Amino acid sequence: MGKPLGVGIVGVGNISTQYLTNILYLSNLKLIGVSDLNESRQDEVASAYSVKSMSGDSIFTDPDIDVILNLTLPQSHAEINLKALMNGKHVYLEKPFAPTVDEGTPVLELAAKKGLRIGCAPDTFLGTGIQSSKFMIDSGAIGSPFAATASWSAPGHEIWHPAPQFYYQKGAGPLFDMGPYYLTALVFLLGPVVKVIGNSMRSNRSRKVHTGDLAETPLTIQVETHISALLTHESGAQSTIMVSFEVWGSCLPTIEVYGTSGTIIVPDPNAFSDIPKIYTTKDQEWRTVGEKAGFRSTGRGIGLSEMATAITENRAHRASGALGAHVLEVMESILVSAKGDQRVDIKSRVDDIPPVPLT
Numbered sequence: 001m002g003k004p005l006g007v008g009i010v011g012v013g014n015i016s017t018q019y020l021t022n023i024l025y026l027s028n029l030k031l032i033g034v035s036d037l038n039e040s041r042q043d044e045v046a047s048a049y050s051v052k053s054m055s056g057d058s059i060f061t062d063p064d065i066d067v068i069l070n071l072t073l074p075q076s077h078a079e080i081n082l083k084a085l086m087n088g089k090h091v092y093l094e095k096p097f098a099p100t101v102d103e104g105t106p107v108l109e110l111a112a113k114k115g116l117r118i119g120c121a122p123d124t125f126l127g128t129g130i131q132s133s134k135f136m137i138d139s140g141a142i143g144s145p146f147a148a149t150a151s152w153s154a155p156g157h158e159i160w161h162p163a164p165q166f167y168y169q170k171g172a173g174p175l176f177d178m179g180p181y182y183l184t185a186l187v188f189l190l191g192p193v194v195k196v197i198g199n200s201m202r203s204n205r206s207r208k209v210h211t212g213d214l215a216e217t218p219l220t221i222q223v224e225t226h227i228s229a230l231l232t233h234e235s236g237a238q239s240t241i242m243v244s245f246e247v248w249g250s251c252l253p254t255i256e257v258y259g260t261s262g263t264i265i266v267p268d269p270n271a272f273s274d275i276p277k278i279y280t281t282k283d284q285e286w287r288t289v290g291e292k293a294g295f296r297s298t299g300r301g302i303g304l305s306e307m308a309t310a311i312t313e314n315r316a317h318r319a320s321g322a323l324g325a326h327v328l329e330v331m332e333s334i335l336v337s338a339k340g341d342q343r344v345d346i347k348s349r350v351d352d353i354p355p356v357p358l359t
């Protein structure tokens with residue numbers, strides 16, 4: 001293995017803890033420095049991980065940093081990505097790719113123009129749960145897949161997140177926040193989406209912060225809080241998805257894929273290694289699926305590590321900006337469809353994503 005990719009993290013809030021921990025175990029990545037609008041948080045994290053505390057724009061020009069890991073809020077994703085690419089850095093960002101297709105497109109274009117990589121979470125689909133499900137589908141275990149359902153619901157992230165206002169601003173809500181896990185998995189399992197029909201609603205429930213320093217602060221709601229949609233994949237398969245910040249109890253989340261000779265229960269795509277279950281006409285009972293493919297015992301950051309390997313091997317990476325942008329177009333189109341009461345065609349496509357051998 002050559003020199004590890006030097007990583008600079010912009011935005012060291014809630015989710016950064018998982019990346020900061022995992023990068024320590026991903027040998028082709030080396031954390032160089034961190035930056036945050038909140039300088040005391042920036043200093044605290046830099047000191048805890050013995051890396052540079054980088055104020056202002058210094059993180060974008062540091063010669064030891066090869067890739068900016070953008071963990072800021074959705075509303076800042078495009079701006080930070082463009083700044084990083086302008087300075088010759090690769091980018092990997094948390095989902096969603098951008099709050100709108102209009103904001104995301106120049107990022108993809110600039111990365112292509114500069115010959116730089118852009119990767120986008122979620123990377124959960126690289127874990128054994130979804131990869132083993134895909135292995136079973138590809139091996140014909142359920143016959144020909146023709147449909148899927150995907151569902152995630154909760155009362156709202158304000159129950160646990162100490163600064164949840166951003167979840168109710170444009171670029172978030174249950175669709176843009178949780179949708180990327182389910183839609184990315186569906187695209188990986190069944191291929192790109194070509195058209196959507198959406199339905200949505202926004203309740204008038206009053207919401208407030210539940211935990212932390214901001215507890216009891218009222219939240220302003222600027223997004224749809226319950227969304228359902230029908231998707232048609234290029235293969236002809238149909239998916240049904242529901243995501244909601246309105247539901248008080250559910251035994252889901254999960255994805256089910258239906259084939260002509262069986263069904264596979266794909267585990268929660270917000271996790272990496274849960275175990276799929278399969279029912280086939282041959283066995284006529286539910287069985288668990290062992291690890292067949294994917295990265296074992298992994299966590300957030302594996303998509304960036306896989307991107308680093310792909311750079312070294314001069315091949316495409318899997319958790320790509322193109323995939324993030326396709327999922328973004330699907331999400332935006334669901335809302336357009338819901339508003340206009342019409343079917344919307346999806347313009348973008350993604351190439352088949354090669355499976356990950358059991359690693």
Ligand SMILES: NC(=O)c1ccc[n+]([C@@H]2O[C@H](COP(=O)([O-])OP(=O)(O)OC[C@H]3O[C@@H](n4cnc5c(N)ncnc54)[C@H](O)[C@@H]3O)[C@@H](O)[C@H]2O)c1
Binds near residue numbers: 041071
């Ligand atoms: N919290 C989770 O469980 C979770 C899980 C998966 C993905 N994500 C995604 O990760 C991203 C961050 O979420 P979070 O929960 O960590 O949010 P957060 O509010 O806890 O943290 C965001 C951090 O980014 C900093 N920041 C914002 N704009 C900045 C800028 N322009 N420059 C530098 N720093 C800036 C903020 O000061 C803050 O410290 C979001 O896109 C979210 O969808 C979060």
